[in-house]
Amino acid sequence: MELRRVQYFVAVAEESHFGRAAARLNMAQPPLSQQIKLLEAEVGVQLLHRTTRKVELTEAGRRFLERAREILAAxxxxVVEANxxxxxxxxxxxIGFTGSATxxxxxxxxxxxxxxxxxxELDIHGEMLTPRQVAALLDGTLDLAFLRxxxxxxxxxxxxxxxEPLIAVLPTQHPLAASDKVRLSDLADDPFITYPSHNRSVVYDAVLDTCQHAGFVPATMHEVAETSTLVSFxxxxxxxxxxxxxxxxxxxxxxxxxxxxxxxxxxxLALATRADEPSPLVARVRARAEGLIGGGRRLPPNR
Incomplete structure (x- = not known):
């Protein structure tokens, strides 16, 4: 069924007159009448009663008009949604978020x-470490990732x-918890709660490097994957x-x-997408994120 014939039928039904409908549609009356006859033949029932003065809908025509309007509205x-x-x-x-950004x-x-x-519509995935986010971007599970x-x-x-700087988290009963600042070397004998090792967490490597620069490697380390669990420990x-x-x-x-x-x-903290991402949706959300945080600096691949 041709959509234009549905449009023609609605115009005739609403005007109750072929001449006025033809004028509304910017076409001649004879071809309009012919198209309505073809529509009726396609539907298999009479949709209009025609007289010399006016056009009236049949019972079938009234029901068809309801559905025709729904079709045209849909x-x-x-068209609007496609645009x-x-x-x-x-x-x-x-969108994926690394633990702290969550x-x-x-x-x-x-x-x-x-x-x-x-x-x-946002599909949010929180508490994701960087390697997992990268894998999810590559397999299409994520479109955008806030990662380290x-x-x-x-x-x-x-x-x-x-x-952003690294800071210390101490139990409130720790002797140094009431201090304004803490020297990392003063925590050398404490057990450390860390993010996962073995290239699963960028922050783990940063923490270990920072401790080594302070002159020690934590003797005891308990690894957890989620930030909320780490702070709870x-x-x-x-x-x-x-x-x-x-x-x-x-x-x-x-x-x-x-x-x-x-x-x-x-x-x-960085924003990551697939290289040469074609989606205008991803581009728009990425731009909003950069605007919210204040722009950004693009890193070359394989940094």
């Missing part, structure tokens, strides 16, 4: 996207959003930890956050 909606998808203002996007950046980012891009560089894959484009008195400064947005009773004295060790 087509109009489909919104093409412009990146409608669709669904999967508690710091995620809430403000979600609020900003929902306010500015209400047609976009370095990322050694030419298939991933990485843009650094900010740098510290609060329980199982050890101390070094975390990115944004983790202090996660407030857990029994844990105290302190800046480090005598060190400026920092880690980066």
């Amino acid at each position: 087509v109009d909606s489909a 919104e998808v093409a412009s990146g203002t409608l669709g669904r996007i999967a 508690y710091d950046l995620l809430p403000s980012f979600v609020r900003a996207v929902r306010a500015d891009l209400p047609g976009i 560089p370095p990322v050694r894959s030419p298939q991933i484009e990485v843009r650094v959003l900010r740098r 510290v609060a329980a008195g199982l050890g101390v930890a070094l975390v990115p400064a944004s983790v202090q947005h996660l407030q857990i009773t029994g844990a105290a956050y302190l800046p480090l004295a005598g060190t400026t060790s920092e880690v980066e």
Whole structure:
């Protein structure tokens, strides 16, 4: 069934007159009448009663008019939605967040996207370590990732959003917990709670390098994958930890956050997508994220 014939029928039904409908459609009356006859033949029933003065709908025609209007409205909606998808203002996007960004950046980012891009559905994955996010970007599970560089894959484009210092997390009953700052060397005898080792966490390597620069390697290390678990372990008195400064947005009773004295060790937070990502939706959300945090610096592949 041709859509234009449905449009012609609606015009005739609403005008109750072939002449007025033809004028509305900017066409001659004879071809309009012919198209309506072809539509009736296609449907298999008479839709209109014709007289010399007016046109009336049959019972079948009244029902067909209801459905015809729904069809035309659905087509109009489909056109609008297709344009919104093409412009990146409608669709669904999967986004991963590294642990610290889950508690710091995620809430403000979600609020900003929902306010500015209400047609976009966010599929959020929190507490993801960098290697897992990279794998998810490559297999299409994620479209966008907030992670910690370095990322050694030419298939991933990485843009650094900010740098932040490492800070200490101590149990509140720790002798140094009430200090304004803490020297890392003063924690050398404490057990450490860390993110996973063996290239599973960028922050693990940063923590280990920072401790080595302070003259020691933690004698005891307990590894956990999630930031909330790590801070909870510290609060329980199982050890101390070094975390990115944004983790202090996660407030857990029994844990105290302190800046480090005598060190400026920092880690980066970056926004990653697949290289040459064609999706206008991803581009629009990425631009919103960069605007929220303040731009970014693109890193070359295999950094």
